[in-house]
Amino acid sequence: MAPDRTPRGGSSDPPPDRPTGEQLYDAILRSAPEFSALEVAAETGVTIEETRRLWRALGFPEFVGEKAYTKADVEAVATLMSFVDAGAVDFDMAVNLTRGVGQTMARLADWEVSTLVSRVEEMERGEEATGSRIGSALRLIHEVNPPFERLLIYSWRRHLAAAVGRIEAMGAKDEDLHTIDVTVGFADLVSFTALSNTLDRDEIGDLVEVFESRCQDVVARYGGRIIKSLGDSVLFVTTTAEDGVAVAEGIINVIGRDAKMPDVRLGLASGPVVQRLGDIFGPPVNMAARLTQVARRNRLIVDQNTADLLPDSEWEHRRLPARPVRGFGLVEPVAVRRH
Structure with a gap:
């Protein structure tokens, strides 16, 4: 669902009423980038190196000096560090969990996009056409993402319960639960x-x-x-x-x-x-x-x-x-x- 960059009227800029890739990006993130890595660290009370480790664990490249982070990014770091500070896990374990989330969600996001892209093309060929693939993608994001997010939480809880049950049912050895x-x-x-x-x-x-x-x-x-x-x-x-x-x-x-x-x-x-x-x-x-x-x-x-x-x-x-x-x-x- 990449932005349509076909020049129109001799200009690469889309008309004012034509949806843009930036609008699609903002609709997904729901908040605009406004913090640098240093500012995220300052807001959350973690070191800049810890911030960078968490960001890399999620699977993203580092942004040096750029205001590339949103309020949601700040909240995510603060939430993660809250159970580290409470002593539930140490920071290395938190990084490990973050890496698991990053790898899982990266594949899920690719899976979702590759599945929905055919629906976007179908919408643009039919009566639901908006005149832009980005326009159809925006509509699909608004219709699919809220219930899909609820499905993610439900599915995670179900699989977590099943995973805990497997350790017991499969006879995990007391000395090594792995x-x-x-x-x-x-x-x-x-x-x-x-x-x-x-x-x-x-x-x-x-x-x-x-x-x-x-x-x-x-x-x-x-x-x-x-x-x-x-x-x-x-x-x-x-x-x-x-x-x-x-x-x-x-x-x-x-x-x-x-x-x-x-x-x-x-x-x-x-x-x-x-x-x-x-x-x-x-x-x-x-x-x-x-x-x-x-x-x-x-x-x-x-x-x-x-x-x-x-x-x-x-x-x-x-x-x-x-x-x-x-x-x-x-x-x-x-x-x-x-x-």
Whole structure:
């Protein structure tokens, strides 16, 4: 939703009644920049270095000497420092939380804009046209953002409650609340790079969107969660090995069995992982990713740990020939199926 900079009447300046990019920017921020970094520090009682650390943690470049900060920026710093001063967390923890907010919101903002830009173009082609994409974007911002902000708070509270519950339900070790036992799954589209070279930008975007949305639906159905997606692959976790296999089978059904979609490979591995910065780390993560590289198309293979967690009364295990797996040496993957 970039400003329309097409010159009119021999001038690059828009007519007085034509919406501008600055108006769109102000409508989103709801306050104009009026403070420098030094003034933000003075207003909030923090040092200039602390101010800069927080701003960088949000993911923005520094503005040296410029009046680039708004009253909302000052209030945000003051709010953050209020629970630091109260002793709830130290400053380094506050920076860590800020970095998490910055990374999450940056992706969400890009996601929102890329989703709504097609609606802006649609409005300008129809009866709702304002004569300017910025005009339609302004209208959409006023209509969508207030309820969307309420949805953000609701969603955050729901996910926070779920995250706290997972630590207890997954059996987090008393000595290290960051470590949990899970089944890790990795789903990878086959030959995505070669395929993407034959598609235009819209087709690539549609393909990735269908892949991610279908995976999300399947993972959510079995109580798992997607840790991250990388366009042609998805990393997810479930609390049990049986749920992990159910998710993998579901992804194969909705992706691999669809003639309009590429084939997919699935790998599962189970064991303790460390949760940090919204991500997970540990041998099961690496093993699940490596297994997808040796799996057959539209097939699932698992490590021995996962196979051992599946009840023999319901599942049949079959060892596959040993093969070299980067970082693990020779590994004997296991194919599983229901009796």
